[in-house]
Amino acid sequence: MGGTNPYIQPAETRLPTRRYAITFQPMNVRVEVDPAKLPYSREGLKGSILEIALGHGVEIDHACGGVCACSTCHVIVRQGLDSIPEATEDEDDQLDNAPGLTPQSRLSCQSVPDGTTDLVVEVPNWNRNLVKEEHH
Numbered sequence: 530m531g532g533t534n535p536y537i538q539p540a541e542t543r544l545p546t547r548r549y550a551i552t553f554q555p556m557n558v559r560v561e562v563d564p565a566k567l568p569y570s571r572e573g574l575k576g577s578i579l580e581i582a583l584g585h586g587v588e589i590d591h592a593c594g595g596v597c598a599c600s601t602c603h604v605i606v607r608q609g610l611d612s613i614p615e616a617t618e619d620e621d622d623q624l625d626n627a628p629g630l631t632p633q634s635r636l637s638c639q640s641v642p643d644g645t646t647d648l649v650v651e652v653p654n655w656n657r658n659l660v661k662e663e664h665h
């Protein structure tokens with residue numbers, strides 16, 4: 530599944546213009562994001578934390594397919610939250626249903642970092658699937 534949800538106000542996005550990194554915790558997977566390679570996968574908004582994670586083998590639940598219609602893609606942005614536009618009302622409404630909500634909580638399918646800083650993103654353990662480590 531993928532695409533956009535016609536019933537919600539679209540999230541404001543500002544795609545990055547330079548490379549930046551996201552470190553996913555607690556699996557400690559560091560991903561270098563290259564704006565020229567977006568999107569890395571097809572779920573969630575282009576450039577969103579969800580699509581970048583899935584494209585690098587970091588599994589985050591995304592029951593609605595990344596269209597802001599569930600709360601399973603909840604993540605906690607431990608560093609770099611300022612580089613993501615504020616949540617829309619629709620995102621906040623969905624987030625209200627997420628367990629373990631924090632002030633740094635976001636829906637990863639709706640959160641598009643602008644690349645001005647590196648991020649540290651925690652995937653809550655109830656949202657974590659198998660992490661496929663790349664073999665070097």
Ligand code: FES
Pocket residue numbers: 590591592593594595596597598599600601602623636637638639
């Ligand atoms: S995957 Fe459903 S809201 Fe993000």
